[in-house]
Amino acid sequence: MFDLGPATQEMRRLVGGVADDDLDRPTPCDDWTVRELLAHIHQFSSVFTDNARKAPMRPPDGLVGDWRTAIPEQLEDLAAAWAEPGAWEGRVSAGGVEMPARDNAVVAVEELTVHAWDLARATDQRVHVQDATLDEVERFFTMFPPDPETGTGPFGPVTPIADDADRLHRVLALAGRDPGTNTTDERTGTR
Structure with a gap:
């Protein structure tokens, strides 16, 4: 087990820093706008929460109208779901790939970390990544x-x-x- 809390908290902070006029900005993600990236964050957060709870997956719904509230709440729920020992047992599916639940948590933290950087880059924010989180992303x-x-x-x-x-x-x-050379991350202090 590892704690997904730091990665979800960082994503929540970054989502909170998105302005309305950022929504149509490009991101480093395959021709996605910030709006599409936020929809993806909400969707994968729901999927990984459902996987932790071994619940049926909810259908994707695009960027919800109340995204400023819904995404942070979903991220908080994601961290809470993976804090339960039972979340790490059994097998689940992500992106059509069946895997042990513990590996699914690694996929979740990779998605959180890489897309946190994507969101930070697209919205001129700094991303904070803890070394323990990077350990798991490297494992991915x-x-x-x-x-x-x-x-x-x-x-x-x-x-x-x-x-x-x-x-x-x-x-x-x-x-x-x-x-x-124009990215910024607070962990390293580089620019």
């Missing part, structure tokens, strides 16, 4: 490693990155993101 990429022949990871081509890049930027590169 050992569970779903890039293909050594094609250099394609679970989200597309791995982005080349400098040898001296920090942990967060290495994870982002594995997720096909280009952290570049």
Whole structure:
């Protein structure tokens, strides 16, 4: 077991920093706007909460009108659901892939972390990532490693990155993101 609370709290903070005029801004996610990214965050938070509780999945509903309240509440519920020992038992499905529940939690924290960076980047915010969270996100990429022949990871081509890049930027590169030189994250203090 590990605590999803820090990753959900950070996402809640970032969602709270989204302005109405940010909704149509582009994000680092495959042609998604901030509005579409927020809808995805709400959807995957619901799915991973349902998985923790072994409940039937709810159908996706796009960006709900009360997203400023609904997404933070769903994220809080997600952390609470995975705080229960039973959440880590059995098998569940994510994205059509069946896996042990404990591995599903790793997928959840990877989604929270990478999309927190996406949201921060798109809305000119700073992202805070704890080392314990990065431990689990790195574990995700050992569970779903890039293909050594094609250099394609679970989200597309791995982005080349400098040898001296920090942990967060290495994870982002594995997720096909280009952290570049104009990103900011408070954990490393780099810009």
